[in-house]
Amino acid sequence: MKLTYIFHSGFAVETDSSVLIFDYWMDPACVMPSVLLSNKPLYVFCSHFHEDHFNREILEWRRQRDRIAYILSKDICRHGRAAREDADVWLAKGGTWADGTISVQATGSNDSGVSWIVNTEGKRIFHAGDLNNWYSRFLADAVPGRLVHSPETGGYVDPIAHERQFLGELKDIRKVAECFDVAMFPVDGRIGNGYTLGARQFIERFRVGLFVPMHFVASGFESAWRFKEYADEQDVAFWKIRKEGESIEA
Secondary structure, eight states: OOOEETTTEEEEESSSEEEEEEESSTTTTTHHHHHTTTTOOOEEOOOOOSTTTOGGGGGGGHHHOOOEEEEEEOOOOOOOSOGGOOOSEEEEETTTTEOOSEEEEEESSSSSSEEEEEEEETTTEEETTTTTOTTTGGGGGGGTTTEETTTTTTTOOOHHHHHHHHHHHHHHHHHHHHHEEEEEEEOOGGTTTTTTTHHHHHHHHSSEEEEEEEEEEETTTHHHHHEEEEEHHTTEEEEEOTTTOOOOOO
């Protein structure tokens, strides 16, 4: 498998028989033109409607090539970001789809939309979407049932309840799979203190061959690298991404 980092939470995963695109937003290194020239079937995944995970530009790719399938989270349609006919498959948590090349299960998120489990050629791939312990910075001083103000969202959150929901989603995912050859998961420094907690909780619960950080654009590549030390302690390979367009074999 060849993985290429596109931008933010966007990746291209190329196998012997297909190419998978996850959560395309922008393409500063111009990865997609060569991908679209591939003769392999192309599967396009979007985990939810947020603009940094879904860009309507992907729907234009159908004009440039055939053998392309769009597998989108149902919330994208529900929020009016795309029409029902724009996707080949609409999935919510628990939904499944398969053809002769890949099989897909939509798993949960404690944010919008879904996360993805994709099986292909004997490999199991996980893309978290916006599944994460987003309010971990508030946990040290949190009181059950008490809301705290989040400067990032401008609203009030219950960090204990939010973490409970996150861990509940991980528990549900374990009912589907306990190990992944590749896992793409947010490591976002904007969260503040404890921003790697969600990723640590993830690899504590799943056997992961290669951990791939994502969603770190605003805080920089180096912020994601901080997770490598913990991954090394857990004997989990870590992709230290250095630039858009970079690739790795897995």
